[in-house]
Structures are given as C-alpha cells and as structure tokens.
Amino acid sequence: MGRRPVIDRERVLGLAEDILLRDGPRGLTIEALAKAAGVSKGGIQSSFGTKNDLIAALMDRWQAEYDAQVIPLVGASPGPVEAVRGHLRATIDQTDEAYARAAGMMAALIETEQHVATLRDWYRGRFGELDLTTPAGRRARLTLLAAEGAYMCRAFGLMAFTPEEWRSLGQDLDALLAGEL
Template identity: 50%
Template sequence: MGRRQSIDRNKVLDAAEKVVSEQGVGGLTIDAVAKACGISKGGVQYAFGTKDDLIAAMIDRWEAEFDAEVAELGKGDTSVEGGVRAHAEATRDFDGTSVDRAAVMLAALVQDKNRLAKTRAWYEARMAQLDSSTEEGRRLRLAFLASEGAFLLRSFGFMPMTDEEWQQAFDDILRLVRKK
C-alpha cells in the first residue's frame, strides 16, 4: 500500500489564480486548475470540494493577506487614523497582478450572498469606527472611501490608471489621513 499523497492547498490556490489571470474568471474550472497544478481533478475536489469552495478559499486567502499587510503597515498604531492610513497604503501598494486578482475575487464575491454579507459586515465595521460628527472623522471617512473607490475603479477597468497616476492619487488620499 502506497503513501497517501498530500495536496498543497496553497499551490492549488496559486494555480487557480494563474488560470484566472490567463483565462479570466470564465476559464476557472476544476479541470483547468488541476491541469495548471499538475494534479487530478479529484485532487482539486479533495482539497476544496466544489468550484464555489475553491473561489471562497481564494477570497479568504486574499482577505487574510490584505489584512496582514494592513496590520504590518499599521506598525501597532491602533488609532482609527492609523488604521485608515495603513488601509490606504496597502491599497496603494497593489500592483497590476494584485489588482487583476482582486477584480476576480470581487466579481465572484458579488455572486455569493453569504460572502457578500460578510463583506458588508467588514465595511460596516470599518465605517462604524469613523466618527462622522467630527472634522477628523469626516476626513478619514473620505480617505477610506476614496481609497476603496480608486481600487474598485482600477480593478474593474472602469478607469485605467498608470502607476504614476495611481501613486499620485494615493499621495492625495494619504494627505487626507494626516492630522491637520
């Protein structure tokens, strides 16, 4: 009896992201991921179950990586301002590949009501931290919304931006975060 082969879930997720980046979300199938990863379809299904479960795992990993980046950039600053600043900096640091990856995740996200509810709760928690009765709170809210708006516009290709334009926009957004 042979040794049971283990499947590296992260390698499967990497392969799934590669499929999406090369073929678009429509090309994301269990078969395509299996071929890209060099394993059987059954191996992908063993690791993730369904295509929806695979997409959910891709989103979970993306969210965890983004949250870790925000935490690292925050360097222990637990203030609301520090959180908004770190969020904007993490968003600014997205490269073209990350933006493409995020667009796929967001497109998949809006098709899943449970995932959409989690995302709404995430945004509600961020917005609840901002005191819109103060000038500072309104400024931080504007910076957060501008950061998310720029990200969504670029991710979905509604507003192509060069890297220089992207950096300039985030320079402006980060100026909103700095205390006056």
C-alpha cells in the same frame, strides 16, 4: 495499493488564482483546477469542498496577504482612522499584478451573496468603528471611499494612472485624511 497524492493547498490556490485571472469566474471549476494541478476532482473536493469553499479559501488567503501589508504600517489593532490610513497606504503601494488579482477577486465575489456578505463583514470589521459625528471620522470615511473607488477604477482598467498620478492621488488622500485639504 498506491499512495494517495498529497495536495499542496498553497500551490492549488495559486493555480486557482491563475485560472480565475485567465478565464474568469466561470472558468474556475473544480474540473479545470484538478486538471491544472494534475490531481483528481475528488482530491480537490476533498481539500476544498465546493467551488464556493474554494473561493472562500482564496479570500482567506488574500485577507492574510492584506493583513501582512497593513499591520507593519499601523500595527495589529489600529484605531478606526489609523486603519483607513493603513488601507490607503496599502492601496497606493500595490503593484499592477495586485490590481489584476483584485479585479479577478471582485468578479468572483459578485457571483454569490455569500461572498458579498463576507466582504461586507470584512469592511465592517476594519472600518465600522469610524465615528461619523467627528470631522476626523467623516474625513476617514471619505478617504476610504475615494481610495476604494480609485482602486476599483484601476483594477478594472476603467482609468489609467501614470505612477506619478497614482502617487499624487495617494498624497492628496493622505492630506484629506489629515484635514489638510
């Protein structure tokens, strides 16, 4: 009897991301991923479960990458305003490839309420402690929402920014957060 192939989860998640970006959420199927990975559908299902479980694994991967970007900027347990500052820096510093990945992720997330709820929890966990009774808390909320809006516009190709315009936007949002605007 032959040995069962070992599935490299990170490689398969990378292939899933590639399919998601190339073919959209509908193109990311267990069958398409198995074919791309050169394994059986059962192997993918054994490693990840359902398509929703696969997307949840992608979300976990993206969240770990985000944390790896933000923690060096503000530490592992930043206060609410510092969390927004770290998020802003990570947003402004992302590459064009990261924005393309974000658009694919968002398209996949809106397919099911389960993933939308996970994302809501993520935002609440990182930014839910802002004290909106203070000017600093209100500026942080406004900065966060402005950064996310700009991020979405860029990720979905709704607005184009030159590198200088993007850096300038980041500087303006930094100034808003600091109360200098």
